[in-house]
Structures are given as C-alpha cells and as structure tokens.
Amino acid sequence: MKPKYNVIDLFCGCGGASLGVRLAGHRVVAAVDIDPAACKTYSRNLGLTPMCRNLRFLDGHKILEFYGLNKDDVDLMIGCPPCQGFSSLRRTRYPKGDDPRKGLISVFIKRINEIQPRAVIFENVPGISRKIGIRYLKKFSSKMEKMGYKVISERVNAADYGVPQFRKRAITLCTKGKVKPSVPQKTHGNPQKLENSSKPWKTVRDAIGNLPPLRPGESYPNIANHCAHNHSPKVLKIISKIPENGGSRGSLPTDLWLPCHLRLSEKKGGGAESVYGRMSWDMPSPTITCRCTTPSSGRFIHPEQDRAITPREAARLQSFPDDFVFPEGFSAPERLIGNAVPPLLISTLLEGFEE
Numbered sequence: 001m002k003p004k005y006n007v008i009d010l011f012c013g014c015g016g017a018s019l020g021v022r023l024a025g026h027r028v029v030a031a032v033d034i035d036p037a038a039c040k041t042y043s044r045n046l047g048l049t050p051m052c053r054n055l056r057f058l059d060g061h062k063i064l065e066f067y068g069l070n071k072d073d074v075d076l077m078i079g080c081p082p083c084q085g086f087s088s089l090r091r092t093r094y095p096k097g098d099d100p101r102k103g104l105i106s107v108f109i110k111r112i113n114e115i116q117p118r119a120v121i122f123e124n125v126p127g128i129s130r131k132i133g134i135r136y137l138k139k140f141s142s143k144m145e146k147m148g149y150k151v152i153s154e155r156v157n158a159a160d161y162g163v164p165q166f167r168k169r170a171i172t173l174c175t176k177g178k179v180k181p182s183v184p185q186k187t188h189g190n191p192q193k194l195e196n197s198s199k200p201w202k203t204v205r206d207a208i209g210n211l212p213p214l215r216p217g218e219s220y221p222n223i224a225n226h227c228a229h230n231h232s233p234k235v236l237k238i239i240s241k242i243p244e245n246g247g248s249r250g251s252l253p254t255d256l257w258l259p260c261h262l263r264l265s266e267k268k269g270g271g272a273e274s275v276y277g278r279m280s281w282d283m284p285s286p287t288i289t290c291r292c293t294t295p296s297s298g299r300f301i302h303p304e305q306d307r308a309i310t311p312r313e314a315a316r317l318q319s320f321p322d323d324f325v326f327p328e329g330f331s332a333p334e335r336l337i338g339n340a341v342p343p344l345l346i347s348t349l350l351e352g353f354e355e
C-alpha cells in the first residue's frame with residue numbers, strides 16, 4: 001500500500017473516522033451517509049461534501065463516478081454501519097431483535113465487492129461478536145475471505161489507545177496482497193497494571209479539566225458547543241445530592257427517587273445504576289452515547305459541577321478537537337457525537353496496515 005492512503009468512508013456520520021484518517025496523514029477521497037445533519041457537519045469541518053444518500057440504493061460504481069475515481073485509486077474503505085441493531089440498548093425499540101439496520105452489513109459487503117479497495121476497516125459495537133450478532137460478523141469475515149482478503153477480528157477498548165473513554169468496539173481489519181492486517185499494540189492501560197511502555201489511561205480530567213466552569217443554562221461563547229442544559233428544579237435538586245467525583249443515584253435519599261428508580265430497585269439485581277451518575281475525574285469516561293448530555297440516560301453528570309456534561313465536553317471525550325464544530329443546541333450534537341467513531345482510535349488502527 002502507498003505511504004499515503006486514499007480512503008473512502010461509508011456510513012461516515014459527522015466525520016469521526018475521516019478525521020482519524022487525516023490525523024494519521026492520509027486522504028479521504030469519498031464519503032457517504034444518509035443523515036443530512038451529519039453530512040452538513042462533516043462538510044463544514046472536513047471540507048469534503050459527502051454524498052447524502054442511502055447506501056442500500058447507491059452502488060460502488062456511482063460513488064467512484066461522483067468523486068472522479070477509479071477502482072485503482074482506492075486503498076482503504078472504512079465502514080461503521082449503524083450499530084444499534086447489535087447494541088445492548090436496542091431492546092426497547094426492537095424487543096425481538098429484528099432491527100433492519102443489521103442488514104446494512106450486507107450492504108457494506110456489496111459496496112466493497114464493487115469498489116475492491118486494497119484494505120478495509122469494519123467497526124461495530126461488541127454485541128456483534130456474541131450471541132445473535134456473531135453470525136453477522138462471521139458472514140462478513142467469510143465473504144471478505146472469499147473476495148481474497150486476509151481477515152482479523154478483535155474486540156478493543158478505545159481507552160487502551162489514548163481515548164479518554166471506556167468504549168469497547170468490535171474491529172475487523174482486512175487486506176489484500178502481502179500485507180497482513182494486525183491490531184496495533186495497546187498504547188495505554190490501567191495505571192495500576194501498566195505493562196511494557198504503556199502510558200496511563202487518559203482521564204476525564206485530562207480531557208475536560210481545563211474547560212471553563214458553567215452553571216446550568218450557561219454557555220461559553222469562545223468555545224463552540226460548550227453550553228450547559230438548563231435543568232428543571234427537580235432535576236437540579238437530584239443532581240445536587242449526587243456525591244462529587246463518581247457518585248451515583250444510589251446515594252440519593254429515597255424521597256428524591258423517581259418512579260423509574262423505584263421500579264428498578266424492585267428488580268432482581270437492581271439495574272441502570274449509572275443513570276444520574278457523575279463521571280470520575282481520574283478515570284476514562286463511560287461510553288459516550290447519543291443521549292450523552294442527558295443525566296437520566298447514563299453517568300453523564302459533570303464530576304463536580306451540578307449539571308450534565310456539555311456537547312463540547314462529550315466531543316473531547318470522543319477525542320474531537322475544539323475546532324471541530326457541531327450544530328447548536330443539544331439533541332443534534334449529542335446524537336452526532338455519540339454515534340461517531342473516536343478519531344484517535346481510527347488513526348491508531350491504521351498502523352495495523354503498515355508494512
């Protein structure tokens with residue numbers, strides 16, 4: 001493969017993977033996503049306008065034609081199909097597991113076959129590597145091998161590669177030719193169990209500790225997307241009672257428990273212990289989701305300020321730089337940020353294709 005790769009990013013979202021490609025010194029030459037808000041954010045920050053199309057109905061030849069490319073121009077294709085079909089959080093919408101987004105893996109395989117890149121990165125949630133999801137992963141690997149690719153699959157944690165966030169992912173790397181794919185060695189680890197030359201995990205403090213403090217409803221005009229939710233008095237009272245630096249809803253007096261908390265406490269083993277939880281300063285954050293500025297959706301309260309994290313704080317925890325600007329407000333940016341691939345993870349995985 002060339003020293004600088006030409007990369008196509010399918011299911012590109014707002015551009016996390018593409019930014020990772022650029023951070024590693026390579027070129028993104030084409031991108032596709034179905035979400036107009038994601039495509040607009042991608043174009044604004046990366047200077048390349050994605051095709052805002054449904055990949056089910058857009059073949060690889062049309063993608064190449066649109067960007068003036070030939071098959072031989074494409075070194076690498078990255079695909080991060082929507083992962084909710086394999087997520088542990090999918091049950092509320094598709095309790096029987098019949099989420100149509102699972103079929104997007106077959107769509108990705110078709111586009112690979114039509115374009116024939118020299119290498120492929122496939123990224124998804126770890127749920128694809130167990131139970132029902134494993135058959136989709138095995139199908140992907142089998143189809144890639146039949147197309148002549150060498151394939152390696154592994155589960156990784158973004159925190160082990162310098163991202164200040166515990167984010168487990170299933171990664172499959174595929175190559176043609178002499179170069180065999182390999183998952184790069186971990187660069188970071190648990191500070192109490194460091195091995196070789198590993199560095200300590202990046203922490204919430206490392207990522208957001210120097211951002212200006214905000215009260216609920218405030219924003220900081222000189223840093224894009226650093227704006228805090230204006231929580232209701234009831235929610236603010238709950239937040240104020242959560243102990244700083246890692247406290248959870250279990251510390252709340254029972255008179256502040258919400259009906260949903262009472263129902264959860266009655267279940268065997270409790271459940272959803274992270275909701276209305278604070279992040280810990282000196283650990284990586286929990287997984288940033290598409291509800292990452294909503295206290296009732298996870299451990300998304302600031303370690304010491306009485307508010308949920310801001311979209312900018314969430315973006316930093318995903319390893320986006322401050323000059324990567326998201327839409328205003330909360331709903332759109334938290335969805336784009338939560339669904340993104342951490343750029344730093346992709347830039348590190350690209351080392352797995354070096355000769």
